[in-house]
Amino acid sequence: MIPIAKRGWWDGPWPWLAYLLFYPLPWIWTAPSVEALYGSALGMALFVPAYLLAFQADGRRMIVISAFIVALGFALSPLGAGWTTLSIYAGLLLGRLRPMRHAVMAVILVASLTSLWGAMLEQSFFAIGLSVLLIVMTGMGSASREAFYDRTVALLSTQEEVRRLAGTAERERMVRDLHDVVGRTLTLIAIKSDLAGKLVSRDPAAAQKETGAIGQIARSGLTEIRAALSGQLGGSLVHELQASVDALGAAGIDVQVTGDAAPLPRDASAILAMALREAVTNTIRHSQARSCAIAISQDDSHARLAVTDDGISDGNPDSDGSGLRGMRQRLAAAGGSLALAPNRPGLRLEAWVPA
Incomplete structure (x- = not known):
């Protein structure tokens, strides 16, 4: 009005x-x-x-x-x-x-x-x-x-x-952040729960360890949800890279990392960290991949992230979903962009932002 x-x-x-x-x-x-x-x-x-x-x-x-x-x-x-x-x-x-x-x-x-x-x-x-x-x-x-x-x-x-647009933008940000956080958290909880169920009969100690990991993942997810609601979500790429390696490993996907995330500027690192979170979550949930490669690079003008898997490139139901739309919106707001391409087999995701 x-x-x-x-x-x-x-x-x-x-x-x-x-x-x-x-x-x-x-x-x-x-x-x-x-x-x-x-x-x-x-x-x-x-x-x-x-x-x-x-x-x-x-x-x-x-x-x-x-x-x-x-x-x-x-x-x-x-x-x-x-x-x-x-x-x-x-x-x-x-x-x-x-x-x-x-x-x-x-x-x-x-x-x-x-x-x-x-x-x-x-x-x-x-x-x-x-x-x-x-x-x-x-x-x-x-x-x-x-x-x-x-x-x-x-x-x-x-x-x-302006107030109306700001409110709309804030709601869209919360939806994007909650989608990333909840998707990653629930995916890891599902993977760990399945693994604990398989181990409970033959290796109770390992099953108990996985159960403890589930609790830790849930608590970490709750913290991230609170951060998303308060607008403080967005960690460094270094931290997200380690979390992604752990998540891929828990899903039984071999992972290879090239490049160093530490020298990236803070803003570029935070945006690419959220892009990496969504890309890895999609790889775990939809690609049926056996291996995943994560490459990080930086030149004079851009910081780049590439995530490549050997799964089913045309079987990604989120290719037109809210996850990748949110990723594109974040990157575009920062002056960056997102590109998806078949990897034969698999899918290659490239994201870049000004550095």
Whole structure:
């Protein structure tokens, strides 16, 4: 929902009614007649409701009401009062038109008509000039205030959109991290449980050791889930490399590691660590591989990770799933990329990020 910038009472019609003090100003020097007083009272009785109604209108209705106010001022001009005051109010109202160029054109038109009418009445150049100045100043001030209000609304809308996108990005991050953590943890627990079940009859000590490993894996997974929920997941590639070697070994997959992960920059290491976690999890769960090779390299511009197995390359059900989508999103956010290619047999995954 887009927030709406709230207007204060000072942005409404009431403070501007102070301009009505200009209307009886000429009577200080020339006493009004009874007809002028009655005519002015009738004019004000028509003006005030129209003015208040105009503040609730927009577009054509505001133009029509403003035209009525200008005409009313012209009609009151023979009474000897400050009839141009009503033109000032018309400029104030028309300054609220959108787009702003329409407001500027309307205010200039009111100022021009008022000056022409005053010239026809042979009023002094000073009086006409002062009235035109007030019309333009009030109208442009109203237009500027409305433009500021529009910018405020746009800014609030942008901030709301940023908050919405940030919330979406955070939810996507949590889904990606939880997918990686839970997938790895449950896969290792399943492997260790199967192994413990096979050993329990012929080697109880080894089965007990595997059972203890299951508990350790579960506790480690719980810690990583908490880290994922708090946004602190993302260890080093060195640590993840050792965990991947252990996981592949537990799954009965021979593993070969080339390259050194220690010199990699911290950010690149954390991103590649999560890519390695997902790649190894997929290898264990889906590839039916017998061996897996992990290669780490770095040049002047990129840090690279390659994971190659000899399993079933077209039998990976996660090739279009959330795991690899999450990996691509992480790498893309860091300016990197991901490539998958058949290894004949097997699959080769390459990930790289700026170093």
